[in-house]
Amino acid sequence: MGGTVQAKTAKIQDVARIAGVSTATVSRALSNPDLVAESTRKAVMDAVEESGYRINHAARNLRRQRSGSILALVPNLANPFFSQILAGLSSVLSPAGYGLLIADTQTDNNPQERLRSYILNGLADGIVIFDGHLPEKQMLPPQHPPIVLACEWVDFDLPSVRVDNAKGAQIAIQHLYDNGHRRIGHITGPLGNVLADSRLNGMKNTLEQLGLAVRKEWIFNGDYSMDSGTFAAKQWLALDDRPTAVFCASDEMATGFMGALQHAGIDVPNDVSVVGFDNIEVVEHLTPALTTIRQPRRLIGQHAGQMVMNMIDDGVMSCASEIIPVELIERKSVVAPKT
Amino acid sequence: MGGTVQAKTAKIQDVARIAGVSTATVSRALSNPDLVAESTRKAVMDAVEESGYRINHAARNLRRQRSGSILALVPNLANPFFSQILAGLSSVLSPAGYGLLIADTQTDNNPQERLRSYILNGLADGIVIFDGHLPEKQMLPPQHPPIVLACEWVDFDLPSVRVDNAKGAQIAIQHLYDNGHRRIGHITGPLGNVLADSRLNGMKNTLEQLGLAVRKEWIFNGDYSMDSGTFAAKQWLALDDRPTAVFCASDEMATGFMGALQHAGIDVPNDVSVVGFDNIEVVEHLTPALTTIRQPRRLIGQHAGQMVMNMIDDGVMSCASEIIPVELIERKSVVAPKT
DNA sequence: AAAAAACTTGTAAACGATTACATTTGAATT
DNA sequence: AATTCAAATGTAATCGTTTACAAGTTTTTT
Structure with a gap:
């Protein structure tokens, strides 16, 4: 609250002058208070207050590299x-x-x-x-x-x-299996993506462990986006022999998938069960609320x-x-x- | 491509030495090429290439303020x-x-x-x-x-x-009116928020212009979040005399509102029409796909x-x-x- | 051909902090 | 009392650029 308006922003020099110490001491008082005497520190702080001093980050960064x-x-x-x-x-x-x-x-x-x-x-x-x-x-x-x-x-x-993406996929598939599903499809993330691959592999491995077939035509390629979920829905609809459940590598795809299916008159979950991945905020508010793998x-x-x-x-x-x-x-x- | 590994990163000095010019010239060649002669510029660029020089932003920023x-x-x-x-x-x-x-x-x-x-x-x-x-x-x-x-x-x-938030609200209400709605409710944004206020006012004004009543119990307070939409749904459900349409100040609230209603067995849009605001990506994939005011x-x-x-x-x-x-x-x- | 104007370039002083090193002071140790 | 040690502070170099100013060339104008 100390008086004059600053024409220019105060620099460490000004603080030093007001406090009656050197710039080195000001710097130390500010960034390494233990190095200066209690009384000096106080004087410096007061001077900082009075001058309205603010550190110049560019200068500090330059010096500190x-x-x-x-x-x-x-x-x-x-x-x-x-x-x-x-x-x-x-x-x-x-x-x-x-x-x-x-x-x-x-x-x-x-x-x-x-x-x-x-x-x-x-x-x-x-x-x-x-x-x-x-x-x-x-x-x-x-x-x-x-x-x-x-x-x-x-x-x-x-x-x-x-x-643990593979684990997430495993949990999802197991959950579907436990609910009686034996015909399980998947919408993948973009090919070559490590995440997409491990979710896909986790799914395949679990299927095999459960003695279930991995059917190529039930694996839809996506790219995590809602639109790719919509696209997968079209493929699902075109299938003669449809999976009864689909595990989606992202909630967004699950959202697009469910939406497109519903718009086409399909009943989710009664005609097809869906599991997502991520637990993004919105999926709890969808109808039906989406079962998913939470990623914190x-x-x-x-x-x-x-x-x-x-x-x-x-x-x-x-x-x-x-x-x-x-x-x-x-x-x-x-x-x-x-x- | 020029040879030795840099122990330390090259600075403008090094470039100047290699190019056989002063640092000032290097600086100019780099940030104000028009000021130096074509040949010099070339020499500097070559030196930059050779030395692997990268500008130090901290230094530049300090100097340039x-x-x-x-x-x-x-x-x-x-x-x-x-x-x-x-x-x-x-x-x-x-x-x-x-x-x-x-x-x-x-x-x-x-x-x-x-x-x-x-x-x-x-x-x-x-x-x-x-x-x-x-x-x-x-x-x-x-x-x-x-x-x-x-x-x-x-x-x-x-x-x-x-x-133009008021305009958006007006369009939304008019659309509802044009579809035959005369009993229109609203979920607001947080009170005191400029956006929320102008959408609310836009709505009220339009209602008045259309000769419709603004009914207090049909205005639900929200905070833009999906959860507040869910909460509004509970209030809507508790009403004896319900509005036939609700204009929501955000798509998120519309999403929460529709979701909660549907989870409670209400048919959207047949039991109640909903209009959102924002056009966030997901709402096109909801069932029903949400009619909304696009905010680019x-x-x-x-x-x-x-x-x-x-x-x-x-x-x-x-x-x-x-x-x-x-x-x-x-x-x-x-x-x-x-x- | 001399003067003026336009280009190029270099010199060196900033920009505002941090910190190695030196110095001073006072307390602790022998 | 002399010596050692620690604590507190100051001096001045440094971080890597940019740019005002000056100076040296050309080119253009008169």
Whole structure:
């Protein structure tokens, strides 16, 4: 509350002058209070108050050789699947003083190069990547900031935070089986995607263990989007011999699938049971409410953020991955098949 | 492609040495190519290539007194409503060389102070705010970076990019009227929210113009969330004298409303017609597909980004607001009322 | 052909912090 | 009392750019 209006923003020099100490002492009082005497600290704080001093991050970053922010590379920012994860990320980064920088890799024609440039530019102290296709081992410079994958993963030494996708698929299939289904189909994620593959494989393996056939015509290719669910519905409708249940690799596809089926006059779940994956918010409000595999998205974001900050603090470029458990959420989209 | 591995990252000095020019020339060749001779530029570019030089943003920002990023202040990052807008923002910011910094104002116990600190800290060259409650005139320092509101707005001189909410409400009500409805209810957004208020007022005015009663017990208070839609459904169910149609101030509430009604055995749209607001992706896949007012979210993000960049370039702190038109999307959730 | 204008380029001073190293002071140890 | 040690502070270099100013070339104008 101390008086004159600042023409220019105060700098550390001004604080030092007012407090009657050197700039070094001000800096220490601010970022390492234990190093200065109690009385000095007080004087500095008062001077800060009086001058309205605010640290200049660009200057600090330059000197400290850091950026103070973490970069999140999202394949498609418009996809609401990421919003919860980003919220989780933000919730741990923010209190720790990190900024959250977000980039959409999809809008880019050369995301690989973009990643490289982000790394090299030193724009971020750490990077969280949501797209397993993005980083390639040979693209990574020998020296790079900590990188962690979230949801997806890669086959070299970048750590990741993810759920046990195969397990999720297994739980889903088992649930369908327990409800009497023996004819089970699947809508996959995009081919080649690690997530899609492990859900597909988890499904196939479980089917085999249960002694059930894996029928090729019951596997519909999707890309996680609602529209691809709609497209799968068309294929399902065209089938002579239909599966009585379909496990979808994403809730979005399940939503599109159910919607298109219902619009075509099919009764879900009585004509076909559906299980999703992710437990996005909306599916509880669908009719029927969707039975799905919960993926704790907020938690994934939080852990990824924590992991990348730990790596920064420890100065390491790699660490152990983390697998977060999945869980079946039973709702109304699964019933016993008609006989 | 030029040979030795860099022990340390090259700096502008190194480039200058290799190219045989001064650092000033390198800087100019890079950021203002027109100022240097063709031949020199070439030499510099070659030297950049050879040394693997990357600009150090912290240094540049310090010197230029800018941050190179735009801050988006989102009330709740977990809300998928914002993802499209952020995607739009990102799509214009990124090509222009701006980073997109995102902060969730909800996780914060004192967002006002946080906003102030963001402004004062100079962490961003411009700010996009999605929460009309956030900025208060007296909180803004006399000198602040360009700020634009998106979706919401304030009653002082900050510009905004938004849709015509009252008009949207009017279109929705008129549509219901045209389909024969005379008993129309509403689920509001959170009280005091500018958006919620103008949609409510738009609705009331239209009702009056049409000579219809505004019945208090048919106005349900919500907060845009699906859960509040569910809650409104309970109230609707408890009514003796029910409206035959409900206009919801958000698609999320419409989704929760329809879902809860259907779970309770009510037939939508035959027992009650529903109109939403926003046209979020999922509503087209609901059963019945939701009739709604489209709010072009991606576009809003793009325009907000453009606006803030223009303000930065022009060095102004204010400019004219922009109203983006809304549009009725007719689907299946509105039919004539039962007689 | 001299003067003026237009290009190029270099020199060196910022930008605003942090921190290694040096110095001072006072307390603790021998 | 002399020595050692720790705590508190100051001095000044440094982080890597950009850019005002000056100076040296050409080119254009008169």
